[in-house]
Structure formats: C-alpha cells, structure tokens
Amino acid sequence: MxxxxxxxxxxxxxxxxxxxxxxxxxxxxxxxxxxxxxxxxxxxxxxxxxxxxxxxxxxxxxxxxxxxxxxxxxxxxxxxxxxxxxxxxxxxxxxxxxxxxxxxxxxxxxxxxxxxxxxxxxxxxxxxxxxxxxxxxxxxxxxxxxxxxxxxxxxxxxxxxxxxxxxxxxxxxxxxxxxxxxxxxxxxxxxxxxxxxxxxxxxxxxxxxxxxxxxxxxxxxxxxxxxxGKSPMHLFGLLGTIMFIVGCTFAFYLGIDKLFFNPTGRLITDRPQFYISLVTMIIGTQFFLAGFLGEIMLRTKSGTKRYTISNKINL
Structure with a gap:
C-alpha cells in the first residue's frame, strides 16, 4: 500500500x-x-x-x-x-x-x-x-x-x-x-x-x-x-552529589571552627550553618534516592494501557 x-x-x-x-x-x-x-x-x-x-x-x-x-x-x-x-x-x-x-x-x-x-x-x-x-x-x-x-x-x-x-x-x-x-x-x-x-x-x-x-x-x-531518559541517575546523582558536598563542607567547617577556634563559644546547633548543612545533606540523599528509583523503574517498567478502544471498522 x-x-x-x-x-x-x-x-x-x-x-x-x-x-x-x-x-x-x-x-x-x-x-x-x-x-x-x-x-x-x-x-x-x-x-x-x-x-x-x-x-x-x-x-x-x-x-x-x-x-x-x-x-x-x-x-x-x-x-x-x-x-x-x-x-x-x-x-x-x-x-x-x-x-x-x-x-x-x-x-x-x-x-x-x-x-x-x-x-x-x-x-x-x-x-x-x-x-x-x-x-x-x-x-x-x-x-x-x-x-x-x-x-x-x-x-x-x-x-x-x-x-x-x-x-x-x-x-x-x-x-x-x-x-x-x-x-x-x-x-x-x-x-x-x-x-x-x-x-x-x-x-x-x-x-x-x-x-x-x-x-x-x-x-x-x-x-x-x-x-x-536512559539514565536518570546521571541527573539526580549529580544534583545529589553537589548538595551532599555542600552539606559536608558546612559540617566540616563547623566542626573545625568548634574544635580549634571557638571551643567555648555558642553551640553548633545555634548557628545557621548547621541547618544549611543538615538540609543540603538530606536533599542530596533524596536526589540520590530519586535517581535509584528512576533507574529501578526504567528497568522494570512494563507496557501500560493508556486508552480503551470501543469499536473498530475494517481493522
């Protein structure tokens, strides 16, 4: 035809x-x-x-x-x-x-x-x-x-x-x-x-x-x-890595500052950098999980029915 x-x-x-x-x-x-x-x-x-x-x-x-x-x-x-x-x-x-x-x-x-x-x-x-x-x-x-x-x-x-x-x-x-x-x-x-x-x-x-x-x-x-689409971990893993490094950098800074430069000063939990560190590490972990879930779904997905046909002619 x-x-x-x-x-x-x-x-x-x-x-x-x-x-x-x-x-x-x-x-x-x-x-x-x-x-x-x-x-x-x-x-x-x-x-x-x-x-x-x-x-x-x-x-x-x-x-x-x-x-x-x-x-x-x-x-x-x-x-x-x-x-x-x-x-x-x-x-x-x-x-x-x-x-x-x-x-x-x-x-x-x-x-x-x-x-x-x-x-x-x-x-x-x-x-x-x-x-x-x-x-x-x-x-x-x-x-x-x-x-x-x-x-x-x-x-x-x-x-x-x-x-x-x-x-x-x-x-x-x-x-x-x-x-x-x-x-x-x-x-x-x-x-x-x-x-x-x-x-x-x-x-x-x-x-x-x-x-x-x-x-x-x-x-x-x-x-x-x-x-x-073929590897969602390439995006979410990259974002997760960046966020996790940012969080670890703040945590490292707070630890060094508390141990060597300000041992008698205010508590780490009283400093805003602590919460920045905590939130970015949590978000970084969530990005990693999103990437892993995306990879798992990509490898296990099956065809899903997206519409219902009620009638056909000459087919």
Whole structure:
C-alpha cells in the first residue's frame, strides 16, 4: 500500500464527508493505493456514524473509536499501530489541512529519502491570541531545546516513513513534538514544507489555555527524557552529589571552627550553618534516592494501557 492517512478527530461530524471526498479524489487522480484511518477520540456528536457510513461506501476507510476522550497523542498512537502504508500522512479533520499537499509530501519521502516532513503553516488563519502567539512560543522553545530548525512543530499535516511511526511512542500530549521523538529514535532526515492553511469551515477550535500550559510542561518532559531518559541517575546523582558536598563542607567547617577556634563559644546547633548543612545533606540523599528509583523503574517498567478502544471498522 502506498499511503496511509491518519486523522484523529473530536466532534467533527460536519467536515468528515467533505474531507473524505477530497482525500479520495487526490488519491484516485494520482493512482495511489491508500487507506484512510479515522480515530474518533470520544466524540459526543455523530462523527462515528458518519465514519461507519463512509466505510460502507469506500472500503479504504477504516476507523477506531475510543471509549472516551483520551487526547490527540493517544489517537495518533493507536492509528500508528494499525497503519499499513509505506508513507503515513497525518492531518486534522477540520479541513484546515489541504489533501492537495499529499502528492508532494509523498514524493519527499519516497523520492528524496526523508524520514519525516513536517508541514509549516507560514500563513495562518487562526486567532493570533489563542493560537498564533502560543505557537510561536512553543516553536521557539522546541527549536532551542531539540536542535531541530523547524518553524511549526505542531502542524497536524506531516508525512512519515512507515518505519518512523512504528518506532516512536506518542503519549501524554507529545504529538506536538513528534519530530523530536523521531530524532531521538535515530531518524535524522527531517525537514519541513510550507503548506496551505485554511480557515476553519465548521465548528470551533479545541485549543484552550490548558493546552498552552501542558505544551510547555511536555516540552520540559521531552527534554528530560531525551537527555536523561536512559539514565536518570546521571541527573539526580549529580544534583545529589553537589548538595551532599555542600552539606559536608558546612559540617566540616563547623566542626573545625568548634574544635580549634571557638571551643567555648555558642553551640553548633545555634548557628545557621548547621541547618544549611543538615538540609543540603538530606536533599542530596533524596536526589540520590530519586535517581535509584528512576533507574529501578526504567528497568522494570512494563507496557501500560493508556486508552480503551470501543469499536473498530475494517481493522
């Protein structure tokens, strides 16, 4: 199979028919073999019924329905497990991503040999306050921490080699940083392409302030995991060592001062340096314990179920 199109969605009943017809038209005009995989992330409207109807009309349509809303990352993770195409295209279901971009994205993967191509919505039609400004902040921070010089990490329109999506684990809200996950997995041929962005035709954006906060927290998480994920003791052990040395230095100073320079002076416990010494040694010990626990968890962790699928179509 040439192409798998993965589309996570939440309450997009109005746009699904139009999006399907648009994708099918592009695929047929380019003679691609394809599948369209819709992942219904707990919609409360009739999105799933629309997907069922589309699957009867077109056997290339497949679907996964979550029991409840688990988030875009979990939806992509479920879709990536099922895809069969040599090239995987992800896009949003709100018609703001254009299927007309698919042939060029496909060629960049198959002919130019890229592992991942990320869309860049250079001209946007979103609210500047709600999405544009937060996106600029996200992207600047992601470039700084990851070393990837992409302008739009969070663009839903991306193309991947099949091997990429089969070797990355998208969880939490890490869908924003999939290029970083791919780079950490050893896929280094990553680039971007300017893509068309269209104004939302139906419904309202799902972007809220919670996503703004969670995005930055996830960026910190992905930085930590990419730097210290394989050996948390390298971070916590270093911090613990520094804190313990600081505490021991104060304790040594207090002991020498009491024994040789001020034997009849005030008690050690009456001096603030004593408490600095005590607290820093305790914190240093706790950092060491955190590092040990992290190493133990890393070596004993097992796969955990992050979402519940209530139904599937053609899978």
């Amino acid at each position: 040439d192409i798998s199109v993965v589309i996570p969605l939440l309450n997009e009943e109005e746009s699904l028919n139009e999006l399907h017809d648009w994708i099918a038209k592009v695929m047929q005009s380019n003679r691609y073999s394809y599948e369209i995989l819709f992942i219904d992330d707990g919609s409360t409207d009739s999105s799933w019924k629309v997907i069922e109807t589309l699957s009867k009309k077109n056997t290339a349509v497949k679907g996964i329905k979550f029991q409840k809303n688990y988030g875009k990352s979990q939806a992509l993770n479920a879709g990536f497990k099922e895809v069969e195409g040599d090239v995987v295209i992800t896009m949003d279901a709100d018609l703001q991503d254009s299927p007309e971009e698919i042939p060029e994205l496909y060629n960049l993967i198959t002919k130019d040999g890229f592992d991942l191509i990320s869309g860049w919505k250079k001209k946007r039609y979103d609210s500047k306050i709600r999405k544009n400004i937060p996106s600029k902040l996200f992207n600047a921070a992601a470039r700084k921490t990851s070393g990837l010089k992409l302008h739009d990490f969070n663009c839903g329109l991306k193309a991947y080699k099949k091997e990429v999506v089969k070797n990355i684990d998208v969880n939490g809200e890490m869908h924003r940083y999939i290029p970083v996950l791919a780079k950490n997995a050893g896929f280094n041929k990553i680039d971007e392409k300017v893509v068309a962005h269209q104004a939302r035709k139906y419904g309202v954006t799902k972007f809220g302030m919670d996503r703004f906060i969670n995005g930055f927290l996830d960026l910190i998480t992905i930085w930590f995991l990419s730097t210290f």
